[in-house]
Amino acid sequence: MRPTPTSTRRKVAVLTAAPLVLLATLAATPTAAGATAEDGFGAAASRAAVRSEVRLGNATEQGVVGSLRARPSARQVATATFNIRYSGFSAEARTAFQRAADIWATQVTSSVPITVDASFGPLPPGALGSAGPGSLWRDFAGAPAPSTWYPEAIANKRAGRQLSADADVVAQFSSSFDGWWFGAGAAPGRKIDFTAVVLHELGHGLGFLGAGEVRDGRGSVRTGGFPISYDRFTENTAGTALLAFPNRSTQLGNQLRSNGVYFDTRAVRNSNSGNRARLFAPSRWQPGSSYSHLNEATYKPGSPNALMTPVINRGETIRTPGPITNAIFSSIGW
Numbered sequence: 001m002r003p004t005p006t007s008t009r010r011k012v013a014v015l016t017a018a019p020l021v022l023l024a025t026l027a028a029t030p031t032a033a034g035a036t037a038e039d040g041f042g043a044a045a046s047r048a049a050v051r052s053e054v055r056l057g058n059a060t061e062q063g064v065v066g067s068l069r070a071r072p073s074a075r076q077v078a079t080a081t082f083n084i085r086y087s088g089f090s091a092e093a094r095t096a097f098q099r100a101a102d103i104w105a106t107q108v109t110s111s112v113p114i115t116v117d118a119s120f121g122p123l124p125p126g127a128l129g130s131a132g133p134g135s136l137w138r139d140f141a142g143a144p145a146p147s148t149w150y151p152e153a154i155a156n157k158r159a160g161r162q163l164s165a166d167a168d169v170v171a172q173f174s175s176s177f178d179g180w181w182f183g184a185g186a187a188p189g190r191k192i193d194f195t196a197v198v199l200h201e202l203g204h205g206l207g208f209l210g211a212g213e214v215r216d217g218r219g220s221v222r223t224g225g226f227p228i229s230y231d232r233f234t235e236n237t238a239g240t241a242l243l244a245f246p247n248r249s250t251q252l253g254n255q256l257r258s259n260g261v262y263f264d265t266r267a268v269r270n271s272n273s274g275n276r277a278r279l280f281a282p283s284r285w286q287p288g289s290s291y292s293h294l295n296e297a298t299y300k301p302g303s304p305n306a307l308m309t310p311v312i313n314r315g316e317t318i319r320t321p322g323p324i325t326n327a328i329f330s331s332i333g334w
């Protein structure tokens with residue numbers, strides 16, 4: 001690790017999380033695909049959109065780290081297969097995307113191939129990209145817990161089969177952004193490391209996200225009436241599960257903006273010197289950034305756990321999910 005040089009001029013890219021999510025259910029009987037009426041997703045056409053974006057921010061407080069952490073060694077074997085459908089990618093962008101997928105393939109295990117739709121094209125101004133699970137599934141045969149949404153790649157793994165023909169992960173990246181670094185080595189100080197951004201976004205697509213949301217001051221940690229697997233392990237400073245607070249309540253809205261939200265499982269504590277993982281929960285709700293990321297100030301650039309924080313700096317090069325994210329993955333069903 002090296003100290004982070006400070007700079008007041010460099011922009012940072014803010015990685016916001018908001019996946020494209022279709023909610024799906026699979027009842028015990030294959031013919032009954034309806035969800036409960038209360039969540040409003042009873043019909044096949046019922047879908048909810050959650051989106052996750054990567055943006056270029058204008059924050060200036062962080063400088064650049066060019067540190068390159070341990071790469072997977074050549075001996076690390078792939079324990080999952082990624083089938084990626086590229087659209088609009090240049091050859092070098094494709095190589096970089098594949099590099100990130102190859103890293104995840106050594107970190108997660110599944111007998112079911114993980115399908116990804118990756119497109120490169122125009123995005124709204126300021127957005128670098130967006131990604132997320134193609135769909136969420138609950139109450140399927142093999143589900144680790146009942147009444148809980150699982151991102152499709154996890155659901156497929158647990159079900160032992162591809163639950164739908166749609167892509168498990170959907171990712172989009174900006175073709176108008178001209179500061180990408182597609183190389184394998186450390187990104188130059190003025191470039192954004194595309195491989196790290198893909199690694200980050202695939203992290204969301206594979207399940208690093210919760211349903212947490214604040215709207216009009218009221219908080220929710222459920223979508224379509226149920227929590228996502230991630231939401232089952234989030235808590236406040238006192239250790240009270242966020243799921244214990246009334247959904248769509250001011251109380252929960254305050255918790256989600258308390259600067260004191262944690263992900264707490266035995267696996268995470270084992271990976272983090274006995275401590276819970278601190279999540280990003282600023283006092284102003286930041287859609288796509290709050291809650292579904294590790295806390296930026298705790299896991300600074302250069303930290304082994306920097307991948308899933310909401311901010312990536314120019315020149316910040318990351319090639320591993322890190323111990324906390326791996327522990328969160330094992331907790332949510334991987």
Ligand SMILES: [Zn+2]
Binds near residue numbers: 015017
């Ligand atoms: Zn993110």
